[in-house]
Amino acid sequence: MSNDALTWAFNLDGVKSGPKFVLVALADYADEANSCYPGVKKIARRTGISESSVRVHLDTLIELQLITEERRHGAGGYRTSNRYHVNVGGVIDLTPDSDASDSPSAESHDDLAPDSDPPSAEIRRTVVNPQSVNPQIEPPVKTRARERLESFDEFWALYPRHAAKAAALTAFNRAIARTTVENIIESATRYRDDPNRDPAFTAHASTWLNRDSWDDDPLPPRTGNPARPRSNIDGFAQLYADVEAAQRGGSEPRKGITR
Numbered sequence: 001m002s003n004d005a006l007t008w009a010f011n012l013d014g015v016k017s018g019p020k021f022v023l024v025a026l027a028d029y030a031d032e033a034n035s036c037y038p039g040v041k042k043i044a045r046r047t048g049i050s051e052s053s054v055r056v057h058l059d060t061l062i063e064l065q066l067i068t069e070e071r072r073h074g075a076g077g078y079r080t081s082n083r084y085h086v087n088v089g090g091v092i093d094l095t096p097d098s099d100a101s102d103s104p105s106a107e108s109h110d111d112l113a114p115d116s117d118p119p120s121a122e123i124r125r126t127v128v129n130p131q132s133v134n135p136q137i138e139p140p141v142k143t144r145a146r147e148r149l150e151s152f153d154e155f156w157a158l159y160p161r162h163a164a165k166a167a168a169l170t171a172f173n174r175a176i177a178r179t180t181v182e183n184i185i186e187s188a189t190r191y192r193d194d195p196n197r198d199p200a201f202t203a204h205a206s207t208w209l210n211r212d213s214w215d216d217d218p219l220p221p222r223t224g225n226p227a228r229p230r231s232n233i234d235g236f237a238q239l240y241a242d243v244e245a246a247q248r249g250g251s252e253p254r255k256g257i258t259r
Contacts, residue, residue: 005030005086014092015064022057023066023086031088037072039081040180052177058084066090066106079154079185148173151181158185160192161202168205175209187214196222232259 004025012020025046029036040058045053061067070083075089086160152172156165175184191208201211 005034005054005088008088009086012066012091015066016060018049018053019057021049021062022054023061023169026067026084027086027088028062029085034086034088035083036086037081037083039182041183042081051180064090064092072245079151080182081180091240102205148176148181151176151185155181155185156190158192159188159203159205161198163204164206168209171206171209175212178212183214184209187216190218191216196220198222202216 006024009024009027012023012072014168015023026036026038027034028046029038038046046052049057052129058067060067062069063086066087068085068087070085072080072083129141152169155172156162156168159168159219172184180238188208191213
């Protein structure tokens with residue numbers, strides 16, 4: 001935990017409660033370099049906010065340049081949780097623009113709630129430059145929609161059955177509202193590499209996603225074709241053959257066979 005980051009996040013003004021709660025959670029996770037990499041699901045558990053809302057609040061914090069997001073990949077190349085850099089020192093200045101305060105429309109609004117802004121006031125947002133906190137990290141330029149498409153492409157490339165791609169994309173976009181991209185990628189990788197998966201019975205990607213298969217247990221061990229049980233016909237045929245052989249050779253039928 002970074003005490004400086006946590007103190008700054010608690011005392012930061014001008015941020016709505018949802019994004020601020022997520023920011024405080026990130027500051028609590030942050031190390032001495034103000035960096036952390038909790039997954040969306042972990043943040044949701046810590047804050048009691050839904051995963052979809054956490055993603056929206058993260059986008060807001062990135063837009064305000066209060067945090068910087070860095071995508072990470074595991075050793076196998078699959079996506080893992082993002083790294084977040086908490087830009088300690090960023091501020092949001094809610095002072096009305098001086099030009100707006102001098103205009104005729106900048107009248108008194110004593111009837112407004114204490115936290116309300118005058119309707120004519122233009123809010124200035126002054127934030128710290130992320131490069132001054134970590135010069136090696138550049139602000140994200142890709143939209144969330146583009147990131148979702150890239151995540152799907154990664155999922156599609158590793159999934160063991162390529163069929164009905166359009167249906168799979170629709171199912172993927174719905175699935176990431178119920179779990180994280182990281183969980184989908186990791187679970188699909190396990191499913192692909194499961195030695196008990198039968199290629200002839202591999203589910204379509206859309207089916208796998210729609211039934212929340214990332215929560216499934218490992219596949220049961222595969223077994224070979226069981227031996228065909230010995231039928232009465234087989235027994236009589238063997239008995240007849242033994243009797244004929246005994247009559248020809250003068251020997252008794254094999255033990256265990258009754259006439």
